[in-house]
Amino acid sequence: VGELLSVLARRYDGLGDRILNGDGSIPGHLNVYVNRQEIRSLQGAETPLRDGDDVALIPAMAGGSGQTLQAPLLTEEQLERYSRHIRLPEVGLEGQRKLLDSRVLVVGAGGLGSPASIYLAAAGVGTIGVVDADVVDRSNLQRQILHFDRDLGRPKTRSARRHLEDLNPDVQVIEHRTLITSDNALEIIKDYDLVVNGCDNFPTRYLLNDACVLLKKPLVDAAILRFEGQATVFLPGRGCYRCLFPQPPPPGTVPSCAQAGIIGALAGHMGTLQAIEAIKVLLGIGEPLASRLLLYDALTAEYQVLNWARNRDCPVCGDRPTITELIDYEEFCGLPGRRHAQAEAATPAVADKPWVRWDLPPAEVKERLDRGEIAVVDVREAWELAALGKIPGSRSIPMNSVPERLAELDPGRDTVFVCNVGERSGSVVEKLRRAGFDRAYNLKGGIFAWLNHRLPVEFEPDQAQEGNGKG
Numbered sequence: 001v002g003e004l005l006s007v008l009a010r011r012y013d014g015l016g017d018r019i020l021n022g023d024g025s026i027p028g029h030l031n032v033y034v035n036r037q038e039i040r041s042l043q044g045a046e047t048p049l050r051d052g053d054d055v056a057l058i059p060a061m062a063g064g065s066g067q068t069l070q071a072p073l074l075t076e077e078q079l080e081r082y083s084r085h086i087r088l089p090e091v092g093l094e095g096q097r098k099l100l101d102s103r104v105l106v107v108g109a110g111g112l113g114s115p116a117s118i119y120l121a122a123a124g125v126g127t128i129g130v131v132d133a134d135v136v137d138r139s140n141l142q143r144q145i146l147h148f149d150r151d152l153g154r155p156k157t158r159s160a161r162r163h164l165e166d167l168n169p170d171v172q173v174i175e176h177r178t179l180i181t182s183d184n185a186l187e188i189i190k191d192y193d194l195v196v197n198g199c200d201n202f203p204t205r206y207l208l209n210d211a212c213v214l215l216k217k218p219l220v221d222a223a224i225l226r227f228e229g230q231a232t233v234f235l236p237g238r239g240c241y242r243c244l245f246p247q248p249p250p251p252g253t254v255p256s257c258a259q260a261g262i263i264g265a266l267a268g269h270m271g272t273l274q275a276i277e278a279i280k281v282l283l284g285i286g287e288p289l290a291s292r293l294l295l296y297d298a299l300t301a302e303y304q305v306l307n308w309a310r311n312r313d314c315p316v317c318g319d320r321p322t323i324t325e326l327i328d329y330e331e332f333c334g335l336p337g338r339r340h341a342q343a344e345a346a347t348p349a350v351a352d353k354p355w356v357r358w359d360l361p362p363a364e365v366k367e368r369l370d371r372g373e374i375a376v377v378d379v380r381e382a383w384e385l386a387a388l389g390k391i392p393g394s395r396s397i398p399m400n401s402v403p404e405r406l407a408e409l410d411p412g413r414d415t416v417f418v419c420n421v422g423e424r425s426g427s428v429v430e431k432l433r434r435a436g437f438d439r440a441y442n443l444k445g446g447i448f449a450w451l452n453h454r455l456p457v458e459f460e461p462d463q464a465q466e467g468n469g470k471g
Contacts, residue, residue: 001032001034001039001044001045001046001047001049001055002024002026002045002046004049004055005019005020005026005032005045006020006024010169013075013078013100013126013170014071014072014075016075017075018030018059018071019057025045026044026045029059029060030057030058030059030060031057031058031059032055032056032057032058033054033055033056033058034047034049034053034054034055035053035054036054036056073093073094073096073097074093074096074097074100078096078100078124078170081124081168081170082096082123082124085099085123085124090283090285090286091283091285095283095285096124098282098283099123099124099125099126099279099282099283100124100125100126100170101126102125102126102127102193102194102282103125103126103127103128103129103191103192103193103194104120104125104127104128104129104192104193104194104195104196104278104282105128105129105131105176105188105189105192105194105195105196106120106128106129106130106131106195106196106198107131107132107180107195107196107197107198107199107204107208108131108132108197108198108199108200109130109131109132109134109144109146109147109156109157109159109160109198110132110134110140110143110144110156110198110200110267111143111144111198111200111224111262111264111267111271112196112197112198112222112224112267112270112271112274113130113132113146113160113196113198113271114143114144114145114146114147114160114198114267114268114271115145115267115268115271115272115274115275116196116198116220116271116272116274116275116278117130117146117160117164117196117275118145118146118163118164118167118275119271119272119275119276120196120275120278120279121164121165121167121168121171121173122167122168123275123279124168124170124171125171125278125279125282126170126171126172127171127172127173127174127192128164128171128172128173128174129173129174129175129176129188129191129192130156130157130160130161130164130173130174130175130176131157131176131178131180131188132155132156132157132160132176132177133177133178133179134155134156135153135154135155135156136151136152136153136154136155136156136159137152138152139421140156142264143262143264143265143267143268144156144267145268146159146160146163146164147159147160147163148163155175155177157175157176157177158175158177160173160175161173161175176188180204180207180208181207182207182326182327182328182329185207185208185211185326186211186214186215186326189208189211189212189215189217190215192217193217193218193282194217194218194219194220194278194281194282195208195212195217195218195219195220196220196274196275196278197219197220197221197222198222198271198274202248202249202329202333203248203329203330203332203333204329205221205241206241206242206248206329206332206333207326207329208241209234209240209241209242209316210240210242210316210323210326210327211326212234212240213234213236213240213316213317214316214324214325214326216236217236218233218234218235218236218281219233219234219240219241220233220234220274220277220278220281221233221234221241221274222270222271222273222274223270224262224266224267224270225262226261226262226263227263227266227297227298227299228266228295228296228297228298229266229269229270229295229296229298230270230293230294230295230296231270231273231274231277231289231293231294231296232244232289232290232292232293232294232308233277233281233288233289233290234290235281235288235290237310237317238290238291238310239290239291239308239309239310239311239314239317240310240314240316240317242311242314242315242316242317243308243309243310243311243314243317244293244308246311246314248332248333248334250334263298265298266296266298269296269298270296273294277289289305291307291308291309291310292305292306292307292308293305293306293307293308356426358429358433358440358441358442359422359426359441359442359443359444360416360441360442360443360444361444361445361449362443362444362445362449362450362452362453362455363453365391365416365443365450366453366455368414369391369393373414374413374414374415374416374441375395375410375413375414375415375416376391376393376394376395376415376416376417376418376443377394377395377396377397377409377415377416377417377418378390378391378394378395378396378397378417378418378419378447379397379398379399379402379417379418379419379424379425379428380396380398380399380418380419380420380424380447381398382396382398384420385459385460386459386460388420388447388448388451388457389447389457389458389459390418390447390457390458390459391418391447391450391455391456391457391458392456392457392458394418395408399419399424399425399427399428402428402431402432406435409432409437411436411437411438411439412439413439414439414441415437415439415440415441416441416442416443417429417432417440417441417442417443418443418446418447418450419446419447420446420447420448421445421446421448421449422442422443422444422445422446422449423446425442425443425446426442428440428442429441429442
């Protein structure tokens with residue numbers, strides 16, 4: 001019974017002082033019954049409990065109209081923890097209580113979601129939901145500060161929950177270990193007060209935007225790439241992501257962080273900014289970045305703030321919206337639609353990264369290439385080839401063009417596919433293997449591993465200057 005009361009005291013703010021004394025004993029004005037029998041006649045606080053037992057807490061009651069004391073807004077421990085917040089007139093006791101009662105959903109436990117959720121938890125946001133279907137990879141640790149080396153291979157939501165709840169016991173973390181899709185977005189988001197977008201792809205950006213508009217939820221948005229970041233806030237009735245960017249860019253025209261790289265500290269800077277904007281919205285203080293787009297260039301240490309306006313003809317938040325339910329956002333962004341994705345997911349996977357079975361290390365590829373035993377196909381974009389060069393003798397077929405150029409591949413010859421780090425080329429190899437190309441292989445670690453082994457690269461003549469003369 002004593003253990004049960006301690007759990008209740010931790011779980012429900014303001015209850016602890018009513019059911020336990022400072023030394024952990026049960027106060028005299030409270031009677032505790034187990035299966036209708038008062039525990040003083042049993043074993044007191046040591047009375048054991050079994051599944052199905054009925055426990056009742058019955059406090060002393062008094063009639064009349066005498067003045068009673070209300071429960072304090074914060075416990076003594078919370079007064080100490082949040083003392084720097086409470087001293088701010090914009091926050092105070094009532095504001096801190098509001099944060100503790102708030103519920104924020106963070107989509108993505110990655111570069112942006114990590115610092116955002118850490119500072120929201122430290123600020124005392126009482127419930128934080130974390131959406132992520134991925135597991136921790138070593139390449140994440142350069143910027144995703146929710147996770148540690150010991151978390152490699154663990155679901156990101158699990159390591160996020162442990163980190164945040166260890167940081168602040170006032171915080172409850174809800175794991176949503178799933179991809180957020182048109183099928184589940186409304187159900188997940190509806191129970192939260194605000195959404196922080198830490199995703200890294202356009203379909204999810206448009207999905208979260210539309211879902212938040214339909215549910216009238218504030219959305220705090222940010223994006224990062226290389227040394228540049230941008231952030232804004234979408235408030236109900238004041239415009240949305242479609243007002244700012246009515247259409248997504250064509251597939252392949254905007255590289256991902258995995259393709260172009262990202263400085264880790266930039267993710268921390270922009271994610272922390274998201275936490276600040278979320279707190280401002282939750283407390284109703286200051287001027288959020290609504291109808292404004294903040295741009296940050298880390299290389300020049302320059303900020304710009306640009307104004308944008310709600311589009312009255314916006315198909316989602318406009319005066320006469322035409323999108324009134326969630327759609328297929330992969331298809332909207334020019335990617336394979338949801339049915340295609342479901343068909344892909346239905347194919348049995350041999351591992352989280354099945355192409356690892358077909359990885360070839362750089363040294364082996366070099367030896368076999370020198371002997372003429374293997375062909376090399378580079379699936380990167382032209383600008384990536386210009387920046388880093390390519391393996392001598394390799395052919396260039398950008399990833400998005402591979403399906404329509406299958407006739408150019410020889411299924412009877414060993415062929416190794418190359419990208420920057422082996423992720424995109426690995427995905428190409430996986431699909432080719434499923435399509436019957438049993439001699440397709442992936443360069444382990446990509447062109448970066450090749451360069452790390454000091455193996456040669458070449459540049460096209462018009463790319464030599466842009467490639468800084470490497471070759």
